[in-house]
Amino acid sequence: MSAPASTINETGATTHTWEDTGGGNLWETTVQEDAEGRIVVAHGDTLAQTIRKRRKRLEQNDHSQRNRRVVRDMIRYVYVLIDASRWTRQKDPVLPPGTRLHCILQILQQFIRQYYDQNPLSHLGFIYVKNGEAEILSPLSSNSKAHSLALQSLAQVASTQTPHQAGEFSLQNGLEVAGRSLGHQPRHGSREVVVLTAALSTCDPGYILTDTLPKLKQAHIRVSSFALSAELHICRKLAEETGGTMGVCLDKAHFREWMQGQSVPPPTLKDQVRELSCEMIRMGFPVRVSSEMAESVHATREKTILARTAYICPQCQSKNAELPVDCAVCGLKLVLASHLARSFHHLFPVATFIESPLPSTTNDDVPMTGIPSASVAVSSSSVALKMDYLSQLDGKLLISAKDDERCCFACLRPFHATAAEIISPTLQQDGEALRMQCPDCQNYFCIDCDAFLHETLHNCPGCLRK
C-alpha cells in the first residue's frame, strides 16, 4: 500500500509527496541495514497498520457507506465513458497484463455485477470514445448481460486494431453524447457520468468549460473521472463544479476500489433551485407464475421469447421475463420487494467499529491450567504457542460480550496479543491482535468479521439482539 499522494503542509496548501524532499535523503530513510548487514525496509507496514490504513481510506472516501446517514439517490442513471483512443492502447507496468484498455474492460465487468447488486433499480450505459468521436456502446438499461456482451465485443475489436488507428480522445464529444441521453431520463433519479481515461490531452470541437459545463450543471449531471496516467485539470474542474469525484490510479487494487466506491449511491446534491424533495414513483409488484406450456413472454429490447416462468404485470397482465424492468406493454416499473430491500442498507449502514486494543496481559496472569510446562511463552515452538492461547478459552457459551472478551463475538476467533510479542519477527501475526468494538452494542469483533459485516452483510449480530 502506498502513502497518500498529497499532504497539506503548514501553510495549508496541498503539496505532493514527490515534492517533499525535507527530512533527509529518501534512500537513507527507507533502506536500512540490520546488525548482520541484511537490508531491512524500515517503512514496511505491519499488518496492523495496513489494515488501519485501508479502513481509514474507505472511511474518508466521501462516497463510502460507513456510518454516513445522508440522503442518497437510490435510483441512478449512470453512463460510463471509456477511453478507447491511442492513449489506452499502451501497456502500463502498473496495470498488468495487457493494455490499459484491457484492464479497464476487465474491471468494468466486475463493476457491472456489483453495480446491479447494490442498485437494482438503477440503469447503466456505456459510451466509448475513439478517433475523436464518441458512440454509445450499450444504451441505458437494467440488463447486465447485454452490457457484458458489449464490453466483450469492444475488447475483441480493440485487440485487432493498432494504436495508430485508435485516434484521439475527445472529452467534449463524450460528454455531449452522454448528456443528450441522460437529459431524457426522469427527474427523480440521479444522473451521473463516470469518465475512465488515460489521456493527457483532449481534442474537442469547442470549449468544454463554456459550452458543455453549463449544460451539465443545468441538467444536474454529476461527472466523476478516473485518470490512469495523470490528472487532467479539466477533469478535476468538471468534477468539482458538478459535484463528482476525481481519482488517479495508483495500482490495480486501487482502481478496483475506486470503481467499487462508484457503485455506492452518492449523497444527493443540494441546490437552491431544487430543495430536498422526494417523489412518489408508481411501481408494480408482479407475481411469478410457471405454466406447463411455454408461452411467449416479453424480454429485453422488444424481443419476445418462449418461456415457462414469467412475471405478470399487475396493471396490464402481460408477461415479462426478468425483473426489474419497465413493463413492455404499459410502462409500469416492475420490481420485487427484495430489490427495494437490497438498497436499504445504504440508508441504514452499520456503525463504524472503533479499534480497541486488548488489555495487555503479562504471561504471569494467563492461567495455565492443565497444560504441561512446555507451553511457557518463550518457547518458539508453534504448537506450544497454540496451546498457550487456547488455554485462555473455556467451554462456556458466549451469549453476550461480557462472557468472554478475548474472542470475536461473531466468529469466535480468539484475539491473541501475547502471540504478537512472542513471535514478533514475523510481521504477519500481530494483525490478529486488532480488536474492533461496535459503539452501539459494545461487542468485540475480529478484523475479518469487521470487513465482512461492513462490506457484505450490513448487519451487526450484536445490535440485532436487542
Next chain:
Amino acid sequence: MSNPLKSKRTKNSTIQKANRNSLAVIVLDASPLAWGEHDVKRKALDRARQAAGKSSMGPAILEEVLQSVVALCNCVVSLERSSALIILAVANNECATVFPRKDQLAQWMVGSYTPNTQHISELLITGVAELLTRVVTNDKPLDPDSRQAAMAAAFSSALCLLNRMMVVARAGGISALQQPHYLERAEDEGVVAMMETSGNRNNNSSLNANSKSAWSPRILLIQASEDRARDYNAFMNCAFAAKKENITVDGCFLTASTNPKDATTSSSSRFLEQVCDLTGGVYSAPSGMAQVGGALTQVLLSVFLAPVPCRAILNLPALNKVDFRARCFETGATVDQAYVCNLCLSIFRNRPSGSYCPTCQAKIAAADPSRRKSI
C-alpha cells in the same frame, strides 16, 4: 438448482467432488414462549385424543425436537468424513453457539476434528438449557414482541462463522487482508490440513481444495416463533450475503397451529420462504402429525439431510407460491401496485394525502409536466 443435462459419469463425479467438504450450520429456535405455546396446545389436544383412544396429533414439544435434531446432526456428521457441523441456539433475544464450544472450535482449527456424536447430544442439551436459564432469569420486562426470536442475529452469526471457515480454506469469503500471502495463518492450518487429507488420496491431486465448487456450505434454520417484522431488513441483508457467498439456506418452520384458519398463529414464515427461494434451498413446514414422535426425525432426515449437489436428482418439496408482494408501510396490507418514495424507498398503497412523506418527512415534489429537461 437446475443443472444442464450432463452425461452420467460427469454428474457423478461432480457430486463426488462437491460432497467432500460440506459445511453445515444448524440454527435452532428454542424460545421459551413459543415452545410453551406448543406444549399447552399439545396437552390440550392429547387429552381429547387419548380419551378417544387415538395417538397424539399435536405439535411437537421441545424435547422431541431436540432428539430429532440430535439424530439429524449424527447423520450429517456420519455421512461424510470431511464434513463439519456447527449448531447455534436462539431464545428470544439471546443467541449462542452451542456446538462446538469456543475451546473446541479453536482446537479444531488448529489440530484435528473428530466430532463425537455423544458430545453433540450432550453439548446441545446443556447449551440449550443454559441459554434458556439465562433468558428466563433476565430481569428485563416482557415486551409484546416476546413471542418472536432473534433469528436474524443468529443468521448473521452463522454467516460470520462460515465466512471465517471459507477465508481460512481460501475458498472465497471476505477478509480484511486481501493479499494472498497474508492469508497464511498458522493458527488455522488445521482446517486446511483436515480438508485436504480427507477422502481418497487418488483423487486428491485432481481436486483443488481451494476451488469454490469443492465446497457446499449450508445453513438450516429451524424456527418455531413468529417472524419479527422489524427484522425484515436484516433478514434480507443476510439472504443477499448468503447468495453472494454461495451459501444455501434451508428453512423448517414448526408451526403450532393445527387449524389453518386460525389467525393467531401463522402456518408459514414469509421471511424463511423468501430466503429459501432466493438462495435455492428447501423449505418445509411440517404440521400436525408430521411433528410427533419419530415423524419429525423422518421429515428432517429425508428433506434436509441431502447435501446440496445431490438435490438436483432428488425429489424434494418445492416452493411453489412464494409471496413476493410488498406490504404498505401505512396500512400493512399487501399491495401489488404502490407508490414508492424515491428517497427512503417506503411503499404506500395510496398517494400520501399530505405534502410530506410519512417516513422521511421530505416534501413531496408537485407533479410538474414541464420538468423534463434535455440538453
